[in-house]
Amino acid sequence: MSGAQVTSSVAEIQNKSVVAGMAVGSVARRKLSQRIAFGFTWLAGFLAVAALVWIVGYVVVQGVQVINLEFLTTRPAGGVSGEGGMSTTIVTTLYLVVLTIVIATPLGVGAAIFLVEYAGEVQRESRLMAYLIKIARIGVEVLAGVPSIIFGLFGFALFVVALELGFSLLSAGLSGACLILPVIIRTSEEALLAVPRSYREGSLALGATKWQTTVGVVLPAAMPGIITGVVLSVGRIIAETAIFWVTLGGSYRLPTSISHAGRSMALHVYMLASETRAFDKAMGTAAILIVTIVVLNLIINYTSRRLAARSMGRGR
Amino acid sequence: MSADFKDAGSGVRAGDQQRHWVATALGIVLVLLAAAVIVMGVMVTMPSEGGVVNDLQTRLGLIAEEGAEEAAMSPWQVLVAAVIVAALFVLLARGMWALQNWARTGVILMLILLGIYFGLNVVFGAAAEIFGGEQVVGLGAILQIALKGLFRVAATGAIPIAIIYVLITLGPRFEETPGQRAFIDRGIRYILVATALSSIFIVFLIILFTAARSWEAIRDVGLDTMLLGTVWRPGSIIGTEDAQLGLVPMIIGSILSTFGAALIGVPLSIMTATLLAEVAPQLVREIVRPAVELLAGIPSVVYGLFGMVVLAPLIRRFEVPGNSGFGLLNASIILAVMIIPTVTNIAEDALRAVPKRYKEGSLALGATHWQTIWSVMLPAARSGLIAAVILGIGRALGETMALIMVIGNAIAIPKPLTDNPLTLFLVPARTLTGNIAVEINYAAGAHRSALFFTGVLLFLMILLVNSLARFLMKERSV
Numbered sequence: 001m002s003g004a005q006v007t008s009s010v011a012e013i014q015n016k017s018v019v020a021g022m023a024v025g026s027v028a029r030r031k032l033s034q035r036i037a038f039g040f041t042w043l044a045g046f047l048a049v050a051a052l053v054w055i056v057g058y059v060v061v062q063g064v065q066v067i068n069l070e071f072l073t074t075r076p077a078g079g080v081s082g083e084g085g086m087s088t089t090i091v092t093t094l095y096l097v098v099l100t101i102v103i104a105t106p107l108g109v110g111a112a113i114f115l116v117e118y119a120g121e122v123q124r125e126s127r128l129m130a131y132l133i134k135i136a137r138i139g140v141e142v143l144a145g146v147p148s149i150i151f152g153l154f155g156f157a158l159f160v161v162a163l164e165l166g167f168s169l170l171s172a173g174l175s176g177a178c179l180i181l182p183v184i185i186r187t188s189e190e191a192l193l194a195v196p197r198s199y200r201e202g203s204l205a206l207g208a209t210k211w212q213t214t215v216g217v218v219l220p221a222a223m224p225g226i227i228t229g230v231v232l233s234v235g236r237i238i239a240e241t242a243i244f245w246v247t248l249g250g251s252y253r254l255p256t257s258i259s260h261a262g263r264s265m266a267l268h269v270y271m272l273a274s275e276t277r278a279f280d281k282a283m284g285t286a287a288i289l290i291v292t293i294v295v296l297n298l299i300i301n302y303t304s305r306r307l308a309a310r311s312m313g314r315g316r
Numbered sequence: 317m318s319a320d321f322k323d324a325g326s327g328v329r330a331g332d333q334q335r336h337w338v339a340t341a342l343g344i345v346l347v348l349l350a351a352a353v354i355v356m357g358v359m360v361t362m363p364s365e366g367g368v369v370n371d372l373q374t375r376l377g378l379i380a381e382e383g384a385e386e387a388a389m390s391p392w393q394v395l396v397a398a399v400i401v402a403a404l405f406v407l408l409a410r411g412m413w414a415l416q417n418w419a420r421t422g423v424i425l426m427l428i429l430l431g432i433y434f435g436l437n438v439v440f441g442a443a444a445e446i447f448g449g450e451q452v453v454g455l456g457a458i459l460q461i462a463l464k465g466l467f468r469v470a471a472t473g474a475i476p477i478a479i480i481y482v483l484i485t486l487g488p489r490f491e492e493t494p495g496q497r498a499f500i501d502r503g504i505r506y507i508l509v510a511t512a513l514s515s516i517f518i519v520f521l522i523i524l525f526t527a528a529r530s531w532e533a534i535r536d537v538g539l540d541t542m543l544l545g546t547v548w549r550p551g552s553i554i555g556t557e558d559a560q561l562g563l564v565p566m567i568i569g570s571i572l573s574t575f576g577a578a579l580i581g582v583p584l585s586i587m588t589a590t591l592l593a594e595v596a597p598q599l600v601r602e603i604v605r606p607a608v609e610l611l612a613g614i615p616s617v618v619y620g621l622f623g624m625v626v627l628a629p630l631i632r633r634f635e636v637p638g639n640s641g642f643g644l645l646n647a648s649i650i651l652a653v654m655i656i657p658t659v660t661n662i663a664e665d666a667l668r669a670v671p672k673r674y675k676e677g678s679l680a681l682g683a684t685h686w687q688t689i690w691s692v693m694l695p696a697a698r699s700g701l702i703a704a705v706i707l708g709i710g711r712a713l714g715e716t717m718a719l720i721m722v723i724g725n726a727i728a729i730p731k732p733l734t735d736n737p738l739t740l741f742l743v744p745a746r747t748l749t750g751n752i753a754v755e756i757n758y759a760a761g762a763h764r765s766a767l768f769f770t771g772v773l774l775f776l777m778i779l780l781v782n783s784l785a786r787f788l789m790k791e792r793s794v
Contacts, residue, residue: 037686069455145778239616273624283625
C-alpha cells in the first residue's frame with residue numbers, strides 16, 4: 001500500500017470514527033460496544049483453544065483405553081478385521097523419519113547456507129548466478145505451498161512407477177523429503193541470518209576461508225535454530241498421510257529393508273478408520289500420534305524461547 | 317601448547333618428519349582394507365557353494381532372489397566397484413602417509429558415516445526386536461533389549477570415536493597448501509549451488525511428471541470434456557459412448573467445502589488474531605498462541621477421525637431425510653479448524669505491522685480502543701488480512717486425508733436435500749484432492765491419466781492462490 005493511499009484512507013477512517021463518535025454520543029454506549037466486541041474476540045480465542053482441547057482430550061481419553069503393552073508390541077492383524085496392535089507402524093514411522101531427514105537435511109541446510117552466506121557475493125560476480133539465485137528462491141516458495149497430495153502424485157509417478165522403486169520405504173522417503181525440504185531451508189535460513197555479522201568478520205579477519213568460517217563459526221552458532229527446523233520436519237513427517245497413502249503401500253508387516261512396503265502410524269489411523277471401522281484401535285494409534293506431536297511442539301517452543309532469550313541477552 | 321606449536325612449524329617445513337604412529341597405522345590399515353576389498357571383489361566373481369562368500373554374493377544381489385528372473389548385479393559391476401573403492405582407500409592411505417589435511421577430513425567423514433550406519437543398525441535391530449509384532453514383549457524384555465543395544469553401540473563405537481578424537485587433536489600436524497584450500501572452497505561452492513537449486517528442480521520435476529502423465533487424458537478424453545463434464549464414471553471404457561471423466565462435481569465440491577471452511581474459520585481466526593495482537597494480556601497470549609500453533613501440528617487423519625466419530629453423529633441429529641452426518645458441513649467444520657492456525661498467524665503479523673502512530677493518532681482523537689481497531693487498524697492491515705484469508709483458502713483446497721474421511725466422497729454434483737437451500741451442506745460430495753486419493757491406487761489407463769490431470773488442475777489453482785497471497789504480502793511490506 002502506498003503512503004499516500006494510507007494517509008488518505010486513515011483520514012477518511014478518522015472522519016468516520018469521529019462522526020460515529022458524535023452520532024453514538026455517549027461514552028457509556030461506546031464503552032459498551034467495545035465491551036461486546038472484545039467479548040467476541042475472547043470468545044473466538046476461547047473457541048480455538050476449546051477446539052484443541054476437545055479434539056486432543058477426546059482422542060487421548062478414548063485412545064488410552066486400548067493402549068497397553070500388547071497393543072504396542074504386536075503387529076496389526078491385517079485384512080478387514082481391525083484386530084491386533086500397532087507395533088510395525090511404529091518402526092515404519094521411525095524408518096520414514098530417519099530416511100526423510102537424512103535425505104532432506106543436507107540438501108536443505110546446504111541450500112540455506114548458499115542463499116544466506118554465498119548468494120550476495122556470487123550474485124555480484126555473474127548475471128547467470130543472479131538469475132539462478134532468483135529462480136532458486138522462487139522454487140523454495142512454490143515448493144512450500146504445494147499440497148501434500150501433489151507430492152504423493154509426483155512420488156507415485158516418478159519413484160514408484162518411472163524409477164521402478166515400487167511401493168516402498170524408499171519411494172515414500174524420497175517423496176516425503178520433498179515435503180520437508182522447504183521447511184528445513186526456511187528455518188535454516190532464519191537461523192543463519194540470526195548469526196551476528198561480527199562472528200563472520202572475526203573469523204575472516206583471522207585468515208579463515210569462507211567455507212572454514214561457515215563450518216567453524218556460523219554453523220555452530222546457528223545449530224539450535226537448524227535443529228528446531230529438523231524437529232519441525234519430524235513432526236510434519238509423522239503427521240503426513242496423503243503422500244504415504246499413495247507411495248508407501250500400506251503393508252502391515254515389518255519392513256526389513258528400504259525396498260519393502262510399510263504403513264506409518266498416521267496411515268494406520270486412516271486405514272483402520274475408513275476401511276475396517278475399528279475406531280477404538282484407530283483412537284489408540286491417534287492418541288500416540290498426538291502425544292508425540294505435543295512433545296515435539298513442546299521441544300520446539302522451549303528451544304525457540306531459549307533462543308529468543310539468548311539473542312536478546314546478546315543485545316543485537 | 318608450545319610442543320604443539322613446534323610440531324606444527326616443523327610439519328610445515330619437512331612434511332613427514334613429525335609423524336604420529338596413529339597416522340601411520342591408519343595409512344597401513346587403509347592399504348590393507350584396499351587389498352581386502354580387491355580380494356573380496358575377485359572372490360565374489362567366482363561361483364561358490366555356501367559359506368561366507370556365498371552369503372556375501374546373496375547380499376550384494378549377485379545371486380538371483382527366488383522368483384526374480386535374473387540377478388540384480390553382474391559380477392563385473394561388483395569387480396569394477398571393488399577396484400574403485402580400493403583405489404580410493406589407497407589414495408586416502410597415501411594422503412595419510414603424507415599427512416595431508418584432506419585425507420584427515422576424508423577419514424573422519426568416513427568414520428562418522430560408518431558410526432551413523434552402525435548406530436542406525438543397532439537402533440533398528442532393537443526396534444525390530446521390540447516391535448516385530450509376532451508376540452507380546454514384556455517390559456523386562458524391552459529393558460534388556462535396550463540395554464543390549466546401548467552396550468553394542470558403546471562397544472562398536474569406541475574405536476571409531478577414539479580415532480576421530482586423536483585425528484582432531486592431531487590437527488596441527490596435518491598440512492594443507494593454499495592451493496588445496498582454495499580448491500576445496502571452490503568445489504564446496506558448486507555443491508552448494510546444486511543444493512540451492514534442488515527445490516526448483518523438484519518443482520520442475522513435479523510439473524513435468526504430472527503434466528506428462530495427464531497428457532494421455534487430455535489427448536484421448538479432451539480438455540473440454542474433463543473441465544465441463546458433469547459426470548465422473550471412470551469404470552467405463554474410453555472410446556465408447558459412456559466414457560465419462562468430467563471433473564465438475566469435484567470442482568464444485570472443492571469450492572463449496574473451502575467456502576464453508578472460510579465462512580466459519582475466517583471470522584474466528586481474525587477475531588483470535590485481534591485478541592492476540594491487541595486485546596489479551598501477556599499471560600493469555602502465552603496460552604492461546606501455542607494452542608493455535610499446536611492445531612497446525614495435529615495430523616490431518618486425527619481431524620478426520622474426530623469428524624467421523626464425534627461430529628458425524630452430532631450432524632446426524634438434524635432430522636433431514638438423507639442426512640448421513642458425512643458431507644459438506646462436517647468437512648467445512650473440520651477444515652475451518654485446520655485453517656485457523658494459518659489465518660490467525662498471518663493476520664496477527666499483519667495487525668502488528670500496522671505503524672504505532674496510526675493507533676496512537678486514533679486514540680488521541682478520543683476513539684475507544686475498539687473503534688481504533690475496527691476503523692483504523694483492521695483497514696490499515698487490509699492487504700495482510702486478505703493474504704491471510706487467501707493462504708487459508710489455499711490450505712483448505714490442498715487438504716486431503718481429513719476430507720476424504722468426513723465428506724462422504726459421493727461423485728454427484730451436490731444438490732439440496734429438501735426445499736431448504738441450507739440442506740445443501742448436509743450432502744456428501746467429493747473434492748479434487750479426494751478424487752486423487754480415493755482412486756489413484758487402483759486406477760489405470762486413461763482413468764489414471766485423468767487423475768493426474770486432476771492433480772495438474774489442483775496445482776494450478778494452488779499456485780494461483782499462493783501467488784496472489786504473496787503479491788498482497790509484498791505490497792504490504794513496500
